[in-house]
Amino acid sequence: DAKTTQPNSMESNEEEPVHLPCNHSTISGTDYIHWYRQLPSQGPEYVIHGLTSNVNNRMASLAIAEDRKSSTLILHRATLRDAAVYYCISNTGNQFYFGTGTSLTVIP
Amino acid sequence: SQTIHQWPATLVQPVGSPLSLECTVEGTSNPNLYWYRQAAGRGLQLLFYSVGIGQISSEVPQNLSASRPQDRQFILSSKKLLLSDSGFYLCAWSGSGGPSPLHFGNGTRLTVT
Numbered sequence: 001d002a003k004t005t006q007p008n009s010m011e012s013n014e015e016e017p018v019h020l021p022c023n024h025s026t027i028s029g030t031d032y033i034h035w036y037r038q039l040p041s042q043g044p045e046y047v048i049h050g051l052t053s054n055v056n057n058r059m060a061s062l063a064i065a066e067d068r069k070s071s072t073l074i075l076h077r078a079t080l081r082d083a084a085v086y087y088c089i090s091n092t093g094n095q096f097y098f099g100t101g102t103s104l105t106v107i108p
Numbered sequence: 109s110q111t112i113h114q115w116p117a118t119l120v121q122p123v124g125s126p127l128s129l130e131c132t133v134e135g136t137s138n139p140n141l142y143w144y145r146q147a148a149g150r151g152l153q154l155l156f157y158s159v160g161i162g163q164i165s166s167e168v169p170q171n172l173s174a175s176r177p178q179d180r181q182f183i184l185s186s187k188k189l190l191l192s193d194s195g196f197y198l199c200a201w202s203g204s205g206g207p208s209p210l211h212f213g214n215g216t217r218l219t220v221t
Contacts, residue, residue, distance in 0.1 A: 043212030098152035
């Protein structure tokens with residue numbers, strides 16, 4: 001399973017876009033890229049996933065580099081409710097391995 | 109719609125006591141099931157996963173075990189708890205076909221005293 005690396009923490013001002021980076025330089029051709037977020041004392045929540053093409057949903061956008069060695073989760077307008085730990089995972093098969101994620105602070 | 113139930117929400121157990129945490133999924137069949145543990149301030153550690161009844165894959169050797177007696181039931185057990193077993197235990201499910209994402213329960217906070 002490919003290892004992912006993310007910054008430990010990031011800050012954003014409320015109502016501004018947030019770009020959360022993830023490196024997965026050893027990703028294989030069949031590994032999907034998933035993003036989850038976790039609020040304190042709650043289970044992680046699915047955000048988005050993709051393979052090669054950029055993906056959009058109601059929560060966020062996922063931009064995947066052409067070589068697939070990195071990706072960026074984009075929150076278009078950060079709100080205070082977006083403050084959480086964001087995990088990037090590369091997945092193939094049945095195993096999902098989480099790293100330590102990026103703790104996002106949203107400043108009012 | 110699919111739902112996942114996990115209980116209890118909190119648990120305080122003495123060292124050496126047994127443990128049983130239960131997780132059930134509704135609204136789907138033949139899900140992949142997972143147990144994760146999260147120590148305070150840390151990431152999630154995959155403990156066990158199951159792709160079918162009676163099929164358990166263990167990721168980390170320890171004094172915990174898992175069982176899947178029914179298609180949508182996943183149980184985490186221990187015969188004798190250690191202090192190091194304290195943590196936030198999360199059950200999750202994913203669909204059995206394709207790149208299905210994980211869906212987590214609300215977790216059980218276990219404190220071993």
